[in-house]
Amino acid sequence: MTILYGIKNCDTIKKARKWLEGNAIPYQFHDYRVDGLSRDKLTGWAETLGWETLLNKRGTTFRQLPEGDKADLDQDKAVALMLEHPALIKRPLLARGETLSLGFKAEDYAALFGVKA
Numbered sequence: 001m002t003i004l005y006g007i008k009n010c011d012t013i014k015k016a017r018k019w020l021e022g023n024a025i026p027y028q029f030h031d032y033r034v035d036g037l038s039r040d041k042l043t044g045w046a047e048t049l050g051w052e053t054l055l056n057k058r059g060t061t062f063r064q065l066p067e068g069d070k071a072d073l074d075q076d077k078a079v080a081l082m083l084e085h086p087a088l089i090k091r092p093l094l095a096r097g098e099t100l101s102l103g104f105k106a107e108d109y110a111a112l113f114g115v116k117a
Contacts, residue, residue, distance in 0.1 A: 002027040006091035008034070016092045016104040023115050027094075032086035042079050045093065048100055051075040054082070054090055061087040 004020065006013040008031050020027050030037075046054050055078045056062060062070070069081060082088045094101040094109070101112060110116060 001097075003030055003095045004028070005030045005032065005037075005089075005093040005095065007032055007087060010091055012104050013092050016094070016109070019104070019106055019109055023109075023113065025113055025115075032089060037083065037086065037089075039079065039083060042082055042089075043075075045100065046075050046079055049102055051078040053102065054078075054093075056088050056090045059087060061085050 002020075002025065004013070004016060004027050006016075006029075008029075017029065042054075051074075055073075065081070065085075069077075090102055092102075092104055094112075096112065099112070101108060
């Protein structure tokens with residue numbers, strides 16, 4: 001089962017979904033804002049990918065956080081912030097079995113699914 005995690009109105013999510021559909025790859029879309037996300041799942045991703053990789057510090061949501069929230073970040077604090085503000089999670093996150101892929105590049109998806117780029 002392939003699951004694409006993200007936020008519906010994100011442009012990169014739209015590109016990833018278009019690519020998956022254009023290559024006839026079945027997937028389930030999980031919208032953080034609509035479907036929620038458990039602390040355990042997010043912590044697991046943070047441990048696998050690294051919380052620094054998973055936390056989107058370049059977006060508007062992070063920049064608008066109070067300075068105290070951005071200071072002294074560690075995994076626990078980052079996970080709590082991402083649960084409170086799902087837009088802080090880099091996207092898309094594609095889970096294919098035990099494989100996690102963060103971000104979208106057509107050539108990376110092609111390699112992952114064994115199709116021509």
